[in-house]
Amino acid sequence: MALKTLSAKNAAALDKDLMSVGAFSIDQLMELAGLSVSQAVFRVHPLSRGRRILVACGPGNNGGDGLRLATQLRNLGVPFVDDFESAMTEADHVVDAIFGFSFSGEVREPFPAVIKALKETSLPVTSVDAPSSWSIEDGPPVSGPGNGFHPSTLVSLTAPKPLVKWFTGRHFIGGRFVSPDIAKKYNLELPAYEGIDQVVEVENIAIKL
Ligand SMILES: NC(=O)C1=CN([C@@H]2O[C@H](COP(=O)(O)OP(=O)(O)OC[C@H]3O[C@@H](n4cnc5c(N)ncnc54)[C@H](OP(=O)(O)O)[C@@H]3O)[C@@H](O)[C@H]2O)[C@H](O)CC1
Ligand SMILES: [K+]
Numbered sequence: 001m002a003l004k005t006l007s008a009k010n011a012a013a014l015d016k017d018l019m020s021v022g023a024f025s026i027d028q029l030m031e032l033a034g035l036s037v038s039q040a041v042f043r044v045h046p047l048s049r050g051r052r053i054l055v056a057c058g059p060g061n062n063g064g065d066g067l068r069l070a071t072q073l074r075n076l077g078v079p080f081v082d083d084f085e086s087a088m089t090e091a092d093h094v095v096d097a098i099f100g101f102s103f104s105g106e107v108r109e110p111f112p113a114v115i116k117a118l119k120e121t122s123l124p125v126t127s128v129d130a131p132s133s134w135s136i137e138d139g140p141p142v143s144g145p146g147n148g149f150h151p152s153t154l155v156s157l158t159a160p161k162p163l164v165k166w167f168t169g170r171h172f173i174g175g176r177f178v179s180p181d182i183a184k185k186y187n188l189e190l191p192a193y194e195g196i197d198q199v200v201e202v203e204n205i206a207i208k209l
Contacts, residue, residue, distance in 0.1 A: 004188055006159040008136040011101040014158060017182055024177060026061070033065040033128070033157050036174025036198040040155045041095060041126050043201070044170055050092025056084055056114060058098035058132065065128050065157070066097025085117045094118065094125045096151060098132035101161060107133050112145040119149035126153040130163055139166030155199065159188045167204060174199040 006014065018024045041053060057063035074080065081087040088094065096118055098111065107115050115133045118125055130136060131154065133146025139162075141147050154167050157175035164171065173191045176198050183190050191200035 004159065005162045005164060006186060006188065007162065008101045008104075010186055011136075011158065011161065014178075014182060014186055017185070018177060022177070022179060022182065026064075027068075029175075029177060030061060030064045030068055032177050032198065033175050034068050036157065036172075036176070037065060037095065037097070037126070037128050037155050039197065040153060040172040040174060040199045041093065043172075043199070044126065044153045045093045045124060052090060052092045053095060054081075054084075054087050054091035054093070055095040056098050056118070058111070060100065060102055062097050062100030062102075062128055062130075062132075065100070066095055084114050088117060088121055088123065091123060094121065094123050096125055096127040096132050100129040100157075101136050103130065103132065103134075103136065106141075106144055107146060115145040115149060118151070119145065119147075124153065125151040126155065127151040128155055129157045130154075130161060131167070134163050134166075137162045139163045159186070160202075164204065170201065171204055172199040172201050 018029060019026060055066040057067035098114060131149060131151045133144065133149060134140050150168065152169045154164070154169060155172045155174045156164065158178055160173065176193050178188065178190060191202060193200055
């Protein structure tokens with residue numbers, strides 16, 4: 001299946017369209033994005049492999065996809081931690097919701113240590129929309145803490161970004177909120193979601209190592 005990719009600029013423009021002509025609120029989009037991510041994680045990491053899912057949340061909306069409804073989560077007894085590296089020693093799977101399509105340049109403080117920990121862990125890592133620290137257009141960094149970071153799973157929201165050319169793990173498309181009109185405007189091919197699924201697993205379209 002040849003999937004078309006969406007540049008960072010168009011991904012941001014599409015987001016605006018979803019909230020204007022699409023009449024979605026940002027909260028709704030994040031909620032649906034988070035639901036997609038949870039379904040992808042459940043597929044690649046059945047509960048029999050361990051129930052402790054550590055979600056690393058960054059400062060923007062990518063972090064919001066990972067962290068929603070904090071009060072409700074606390075009420076349900078989901079623990080929140082500040083020390084990411086020591087939390088990793090007790091986790092079974094890590095969700096990378098640190099940076100998405102608005103990331104650019106070199107990783108700034110305080111994030112290099114977190115990216116390094118993601119790179120060095122032997123745990124499976126699911127990245128939300130982009131492996132954090134990768135250039136959205138040009139893929140893995142050739143230097144810095146993200147050099148060598150290759151998550152095992154990627155959930156592309158709405159549509160894959162150009163970086164998927166360098167991604168070799170399991171790849172899902174999620175974010176089942178794009179109307180046919182918006183897809184047409186951005187020349188996207190929407191995947192065939194089945195039933196009530198919020199994600200579709202796809203084959204990698206190109207690999208350049
Ligand atoms: N339609 C959809 O597909 C939806 C996608 N969603 C998710 O939203 C993200 C994009 O969210 P956005 O808030 O635009 O940005 P990010 O979360 O990717 O990142 C912004 C924050 O990252 C900081 N940043 C950027 N570069 C660096 C760097 N080199 N070092 C450190 N920090 C960096 C940035 O800080 P600034 O100081 O530069 O402002 C921001 O704090 C998308 O990928 C999806 O995951 C939504 O859920 C809605 C639907
Ligand atoms: K990410």
